[in-house]
Amino acid sequence: MLEIENLHVEVGGREVLHGISLTVPDGQTHVLLGPNGSGKTTLLRTIMGFASSKVTSGKIIFNGVDVTNKPVHERAKLGMGIMFQRPPTISGLKLGKFITATNNIDEARIPIIVEKLHMTKFLDRDVNAGFSGGEIKRSEILQLTVQNPSFVMLDEPESGVDVENMALLGNAAASLLEKEIHMKNRTKSGLIITHTGYILDYLEADVGYVLIDGYLQCSGNPREILKSVKTSGYKDCISCRK
Numbered sequence: 001m002l003e004i005e006n007l008h009v010e011v012g013g014r015e016v017l018h019g020i021s022l023t024v025p026d027g028q029t030h031v032l033l034g035p036n037g038s039g040k041t042t043l044l045r046t047i048m049g050f051a052s053s054k055v056t057s058g059k060i061i062f063n064g065v066d067v068t069n070k071p072v073h074e075r076a077k078l079g080m081g082i083m084f085q086r087p088p089t090i091s092g093l094k095l096g097k098f099i100t101a102t103n104n105i106d107e108a109r110i111p112i113i114v115e116k117l118h119m120t121k122f123l124d125r126d127v128n129a130g131f132s133g134g135e136i137k138r139s140e141i142l143q144l145t146v147q148n149p150s151f152v153m154l155d156e157p158e159s160g161v162d163v164e165n166m167a168l169l170g171n172a173a174a175s176l177l178e179k180e181i182h183m184k185n186r187t188k189s190g191l192i193i194t195h196t197g198y199i200l201d202y203l204e205a206d207v208g209y210v211l212i213d214g215y216l217q218c219s220g221n222p223r224e225i226l227k228s229v230k231t232s233g234y235k236d237c238i239s240c241r242k
């Protein structure tokens, strides 16, 4: 579904990603780990097409289409969606109106999903205005669920989320990624940034990567990578790079 070829990206006049290549096949979910500031969010924002990320060389191919120079809204139309780490507040736009405008699912399902995510009382509030950390994450996964993208990017879905909200969020993400059906029948794929790996309690991931200083250092079984990082931090990955 997604192929990234030798991607070099500058942010604020400095190269942050130095030749990233990866492929996420149909039906698979990959996770991205790495220390703070290593370029994980930049990679997701570049895939989504935000102008702040300047691609200086390399390609992003989505379902066979070269999207490297396409704007965000065209990538969204093609089926890409992102859950932000720190989404903006949108003053003057009610959440209820927003999800109706961006809806790509059977309308009858919306109230059920809203209820499941405990978001009913937020529908008449401006998007993210005064929402708590956990409420923002539920709002984000609600927006993504109704947008119904085929390529789902989640940027640190766990941060600031309590145990009960984590279950709501994790189950919603699993459902969005069609984890209840066999991989070969899925129409969805995903790329998830995680520091803690809590999201893996709710959905299986197929491949994990470690990004260090803008280089994809290694890839492999996500749980094994996470275990190693939890035991010895990123020092082995860093020494591996030197």
Ligand SMILES: Nc1ncnc2c1ncn2[C@@H]1O[C@H](COP(=O)(O)OP(=O)(O)OP(=O)(O)O)[C@@H](O)[C@H]1O
Pocket: 011, 012, 016, 034, 035, 036, 037, 038, 039, 040, 041, 042, 043, 052
């Ligand atoms: N607009 C900008 N101008 C200058 N530098 C930037 C800008 N945006 C991001 N950066 C820098 O790019 C680097 C990568 O940032 P990024 O947010 O991608 O890291 P990350 O791996 O997602 O970190 P974290 O785990 O802390 O969220 C950081 O050093 C950051 O300060």
